[in-house]
Ligand SMILES: Nc1ncnc2c1ncn2[C@@H]1O[C@H](COP(=O)(O)OP(=O)(O)OP(=O)(O)O)[C@@H](O)[C@H]1O
C-alpha cells in the first residue's frame with residue numbers, strides 16, 4: 001500500500017473534507033428556492049401558503065433531528081427529552097409575540113378614548129387580555145422580559161441551555177447512562193409538560209400561547225409573504241446548524257465524541273473528561289433544538305403543553321432511527337419524510353380503505369403504520385434510510401486514499 | 416532510583432471475597448517490572464485500583480515525588496497525571512481508523528473546551544506516523560481498528576499508550592493471542608519504552624517474562640508472594656507450590 005499515511009489525519013476545512021455537507025446544503029438551497037418560486041407569496045402560486053408553512057415547519061423539525069442525531073447517533077446519549085427544549089424555545093418566542101401583538105391591539109382599541117391610557121393602564125389591559133383565560137390580570141414574573149424582542153430571543157437559548165446544563169450536570173456527574181438516562185429525560189419532559197398544564201405556571205396552562213403567526217410590526221406583509229420569509233429563516237437555521245454539527249463531529253473532537261458513544265470508560269483512561277464533553281454536546285444540541293422550536297411555532301401559530309409531552313421526544317428519536325443515526329443527512333431525511341407523511345395521513349389526505357367488515361381510517365391507523373415502518377427499517381435496514389446512499393456506487397476519487405482502502409462511505413461522512 | 420508509584424497496604428473486597436489483601440508494592444521511575452500470578456491473583460484488580468477504576472477499602476496509592484494520594488481521584492484525572500493503561504482484553508475504538516485512535520491518545524489538552532477548538536497539527540501527524548512505525552502499523556493507518564488482527568489491536572493499544580506519553584505504563588497481558596514473532600516485537604517495544612519511563616507488565620507466559628529480563632513480583636490471593644529476579648522467584652518453594660507446580 002502506498003498511501004501517504006500523513007493523509008490519514010490531514011486537516012481539511014469541514015466542508016471540503018466532507019462532501020456530504022456540501023450536497024446537503026445544495027439540496028436545501030434548491031428546495032428553498034424551488035418552494036419560494038412555486039409559492040403564493042413570492043412566485044407562481046402552485047404551493048398554498050399553508051403548505052409553505054408545513055414545509056417551513058418541516059425544516060425546523062429537520063434541525064431538531066440533526067441535533068438529536070449528534071447527541072444520540074454520535075455521542076450515544078439517547079435523550080428522550082429534546083422536544084422539551086424545542087417547546088421551551090417556542091414558548092420563549094411566543095411570549096414576545098403575544099405581548100407585542102396584544103399590546104398593539106389594545107393600544108388601538110384604547111386610542112379612541114378621550115384620555116390616552118397611562119402605561120400602567122395599558123399594561124394591565126394587555127395582561128387581562130392575555131391572562132384572562134386563566135383568571136389572572138397581571139403579568140407573571142416569567143414574562144418580565146416579554147416586551148423586549150432582544151431579551152426574549154436570548155431566553156430562547158438561555159432557558160433551554162440552563163435546563164439542559166443543569167439536568168446534564170446532575171445526570172452525567174452521577175454516571176447515569178443508557179436506559180436509565182433515557183427514562184430520566186422522559187421524566188424531565190413529562191414534568192415540564194405537567195407544570196405547563198397548570199394554570200398558575202404563568203404560561204396560560206392548557207390554553208398555551210396562540211396567535212403566534214401574526215408578527216408584530218410586519219402586518220403589511222401578509223401571511224403568504226411571511227410564510228416564505230419563515231421558510232427562508234428555517235432553511236438558514238438548518239444550514240447553519242448543519243455546518244455547526246458537521247464541524248462538531250469532525251476532527252479530534254468528533255473522534256472523541258464517537259469514542260464516548262462506543263466505550264466511554266475507555267475514553268476516561270485516555271484522560272478525557274467524559275462528563276464535561278457529554279454535557280457540552282447535550283447542552284449545545286438542546287440550544288440548537290430550542291432555536292428550531294422558536295422558528296417552528298410562529299409558523300404553527302399556537303403552542304400548548306401537549307407539544308412537550310414525552311411522546312414528542314420519542315417521535316424525534318424514531319425519525320432519527322428511521323433516517324439513520326450517525327449521519328446528519330440521514331436524520332434530516334428521516335424527520336422530513338416521516339413528519340410530512342404523518343401530516344398527510346393524519347390530516348385525512350389519504351383516502352380510507354374499506355375492507356368490508358371494517359374501514360381503515362388513516363387518521364387512526366397512521367401510528368400503526370409508522371410503528372410497522374419503524375420495525376421494518378430496524379430489521380431490514382439498520383443503517384436507516386440514509387444507509388441507502390451507501391449503495392450508490394462511487395467512482396474512485398483521489399480522496400479515497402484518505403479514508404481507507406475499502407469504500408466504507410459512512411466513514412467519509414463521519415470523518 | 417526514585418520511586419514513582421507506591422502502593423501502601425491496599426485491600427479490596429468484592430462481595431466478601433478479598434481480591435486484594437493488604438498489598439504493598441513500589442515501582443521505580445524507570446525500567447520494567449513484571450507481575451505474575453495464577454488466575455484470580457488480583458493482578459488486574461491491582462491495576463484497576465491504581466488507575467481509579469476500583470476504589471480500595473483501605474490503603475493508599477502514592478504517586479510521584481510529592482506522594483500524592485491517587486485514591487478517590489477520577490480515572491481521567493489519574494490518566495492526565497501520567498498513568499497509561501492497556502487492558503487485558505484489547506480495547507481500541509473499532510469504528511475508527513488506526514490514525515484516529517492514535518491521534519485521540521496523543522498528549523494534548525484534554526479539557527472539553529480546549530478539545531472543542533483543538534486542531535490536528537503537523538507535529539501531531541508526524542508523531543502519529545512515528546508511533547505507527549514503531550508498532551508496525553504504519554501501512555494500516557487508514558484502516559478501521561476493528562479490521563485489525565488480535566495482535567495488531569494489542570499493538571495499537573500499546574501505541575495509544577505511547578502516544579499518551581505517560582510516566583507509568585500499566586500493561587495487562589500484552590502478548591495474549593500473539594504469534595512467537597509478534598511476541599518478540601512486543602518485548603522489544605516494552606523494553607524500549609522502559610528506558611525512559613516505568614513499565615509494569617502483567618503476563619502469564621513465562622517465556623515472555625524471561626525475555627523481558629526484569630524484576631518480577633509474584634501475586635497470590637491478593638498479596639505479594641515473592642519478589643526478585645525470575646530465577647529467584649521460580650526457585651521459591653512457595654511460588655512453586657501455588658503457581659508453577661500445578
Ligand atoms: N468487579 C468485581 N466484582 C467481583 N469480583 C471481582 C471483580 N473484579 C475482580 N473480581 C474477582 O477478584 C479476583 C481477582 O481478579 P483479577 O481480575 O484481578 O485477577 P487476575 O490476577 O487479573 O486474573 P487473570 O490472570 O485471570 O486475569 C477474581 O477472583 C475475580 O473474580
Ligand SMILES: [Mg+2]
Nearest residue numbers: 458459460503
Ligand atoms: Mg487479569
